[in-house]
Amino acid sequence: MPKTSKKAKPTVKAEKAKTKGVEKKTAKVVEEVKTVAAAKEETKKITAAKEPEKITTAKEPEKITAAKEPEKITAAKEPEKIEEKKVEKIETKEAVKEAKPAKKTTKKATAKKESAKKEAKTPAKKTTKKTVAAEEKTPTAVKEEKKPAAKKQTAKKTTKKASAKASHVKEYEAYSLDDCIAKMQTMGVQYDYNDYTRILLDEADDKVTAKNIIEGNGIKEKGFTFEKDGCDEELVLVVLNKVKETMDIKAADFKEIKKDVKASMKAELGEDAEANASEYLKEFKLCEKILMLGQRKNIISSEEVSKLLDVDVDAFIEHFFNFAYGILPGWQYDDVKFYEDFAYAVLSQYTDLYTKYQLRVLIDVADLYIKHGDFQHGDVCYGYILRDNQIKDYIYYRFAHVYEDIDFNKAKALAYESLQFVDGRYTYYQNIMDIINK
Numbered sequence: 001m002p003k004t005s006k007k008a009k010p011t012v013k014a015e016k017a018k019t020k021g022v023e024k025k026t027a028k029v030v031e032e033v034k035t036v037a038a039a040k041e042e043t044k045k046i047t048a049a050k051e052p053e054k055i056t057t058a059k060e061p062e063k064i065t066a067a068k069e070p071e072k073i074t075a076a077k078e079p080e081k082i083e084e085k086k087v088e089k090i091e092t093k094e095a096v097k098e099a100k101p102a103k104k105t106t107k108k109a110t111a112k113k114e115s116a117k118k119e120a121k122t123p124a125k126k127t128t129k130k131t132v133a134a135e136e137k138t139p140t141a142v143k144e145e146k147k148p149a150a151k152k153q154t155a156k157k158t159t160k161k162a163s164a165k166a167s168h169v170k171e172y173e174a175y176s177l178d179d180c181i182a183k184m185q186t187m188g189v190q191y192d193y194n195d196y197t198r199i200l201l202d203e204a205d206d207k208v209t210a211k212n213i214i215e216g217n218g219i220k221e222k223g224f225t226f227e228k229d230g231c232d233e234e235l236v237l238v239v240l241n242k243v244k245e246t247m248d249i250k251a252a253d254f255k256e257i258k259k260d261v262k263a264s265m266k267a268e269l270g271e272d273a274e275a276n277a278s279e280y281l282k283e284f285k286l287c288e289k290i291l292m293l294g295q296r297k298n299i300i301s302s303e304e305v306s307k308l309l310d311v312d313v314d315a316f317i318e319h320f321f322n323f324a325y326g327i328l329p330g331w332q333y334d335d336v337k338f339y340e341d342f343a344y345a346v347l348s349q350y351t352d353l354y355t356k357y358q359l360r361v362l363i364d365v366a367d368l369y370i371k372h373g374d375f376q377h378g379d380v381c382y383g384y385i386l387r388d389n390q391i392k393d394y395i396y397y398r399f400a401h402v403y404e405d406i407d408f409n410k411a412k413a414l415a416y417e418s419l420q421f422v423d424g425r426y427t428y429y430q431n432i433m434d435i436i437n438k
Contacts, residue, residue: 168226172238177246180239183231187224189217196243197250201296204251206244210236249289249296258311260286265319269326280327283320287346290316294349302350317346317353325364329371336368359389367402378402392418393426400435411435 172180181193191199191213203209214220214233224232244250249257264286267279290305290313299305306313321343328336343361347354366381382399389395396418403411415435422429 166226167234168232169234169238171226172231172235177239177242180235180242183235184239186229187217187219187231187235188222189213189219189236193243196239197247197296200240200244200247200250200252201293202251204254206237206240206252209240249292253289254309257286257289258309261309261311261313261316265316267323269323273330276327280323283316283323284342287317287320288342291346291349300349300351302353305350313350314353314356317357321357321361321364325368328368333372333374336365336372339368340365359385363395363398367398370402370406393422393428393432396422397428397431397435400432404435408438412438 175183177193181191181196184191199209199213203212213236219233219236226232226234244252260282264279264283267283269276290309293299293308294305297308299308302313302317324339324343328339340361343365347358347361362381362385366378366385369375369381370378382395386392386395386399396414400411400414400418403414412435415432418432422432
């Protein structure tokens, strides 16, 4: 705030003009300000005023001279501005005797303004007479308007917090699967473990499954809560997840199975033994999932399971048999026995595959036993196959061929033996003659 000098020349002249009219008083004030502006000693006062015409303006004379409402004259301008202080000093010095109570009121008014500004916490802006008057008239109204708004905001926040439902998933996860199924039954869902596995084999989306269970059993309508009943609708997803962890195959796995099957059908037996072994185990597990899928859903046709997985299961099974026949001669004897049981299990599940691959698997297994040195077991298998099949040219060819690298004399003997059943009319007659002519 700029300082003002202690000299009070204008006030002496102003006191002489008390009894005169309003117009003379303002004219004298203007003349005195002009004389002061001419004086060298009072140059600082005149330059600090910057807008003397605002003091002498005659647009609203009643506000300047109104003795009844002195607080309006002082309050019309904020204490931060120079011109407001000058008006106060000129008038207070002119009316020291008459307007002493006015000084008290102005101090109170300015104090009210400062407190109102602090509470509002808004930076001071350029004010006009209209805006200042509006602020003077309704300082309390501003406070009252802001306080309810804050209350409304807090009310909204509290309602949001109150409406947010506490989750009890962690509590449910700590329960055993049997306990969770029992709690589901208390909510009216009369499913056992097998029912849940069947559902999860039919639907891949757990959210859809949970929605169907909740809506189908009216869990929401019954109003179950954790606090009152120890369970609510959140338990449904927890139960589904717990059941899924115990399942070897489920509908959610179908896409991954399809992807893996297509990739495996492109694989071929190479020189890298580790890569071959890894691929064989991968295909074995895929074939195992296809077998379990048929068992769980009572599917007995490869066409049906192919539609379910959206992949050619028949072609994949054939590829798996080829890969196994190529890799198992270098594996252990027990692996051959395990493969034999597994292959027959797959064929027994899918009747169309049994008709197509049953003879092929019998011959492959017999060859694998012979390649592992179990000649007796292998020969018995071939003897059984020859008795029950009419395509003796192919069976004798395979029987003789497997001994070519192991016991060539036995291979020739088997080839000669086949000639009593095979002649030029058969497809593999020439293959058998090639072994004899070596």
